Amino acid sequence: MWYLISYVEEALKYIEANYSEAVTIQDLANWLGLERTYLYRLFNSMVGMSPQAYLLDVRIRQACTLLTHSDLTITNIARSVGYEDSLYFSRLFRRKKGQTPSQYRLTHQSPESNS
CATH class of the missing domain: 1.10.10.60 (Homeodomain-like)
Known part of the structure; x- marks a missing residue:
C-alpha cells in the first residue's frame, strides 16, 4: 500500500514542479509508468479530486x-x-x-x- 501513496506523492510533486508547462495527465502517467485510468482512480481516491482538477x-x-x-x-x-x-x-x-x-x-x- 505504501507504494500507492508514493505514486500519488510523486504525482503531486510532478504537478507542483511542472504546472507552468503544457503538461497533460498522460505525460504524468507516462512519467510514473502507470496507465492513465489507473492513475486517475488512485489519485482521485487519495486526494479527493482528479489529477486534472488538481x-x-x-x-x-x-x-x-x-x-x-x-x-x-x-x-x-x-x-x-x-x-x-x-x-x-x-x-x-x-x-x-x-x-x-x-x-x-x-x-x-x-x-x-x-x-
Whole structure:
C-alpha cells in the first residue's frame, strides 16, 4: 500500500514542479509508468479530486499569487501558469474564482506590487 501513496506523492510533486508547462495527465502517467485510468482512480481516491482538477487548482492558485503580487499582464500570467490562450485561461479563472483575472487583481492586489 505504501507504494500507492508514493505514486500519488510523486504525482503531486510532478504537478507542483511542472504546472507552468503544457503538461497533460498522460505525460504524468507516462512519467510514473502507470496507465492513465489507473492513475486517475488512485489519485482521485487519495486526494479527493482528479489529477486534472488538481493541476487546475495549482495553476489558479499560482495565478492568484501573480495577480496580487506582480504587475504582469494577464497574458503573461496565463503563459506562466501553463496556458498559451489567455482567453481560455480567463474563462477557467472566472469559473473557479467567480470573477475575471482583472477583477480579481483589482479586489486583491497588495500595495507593494505597485512599486
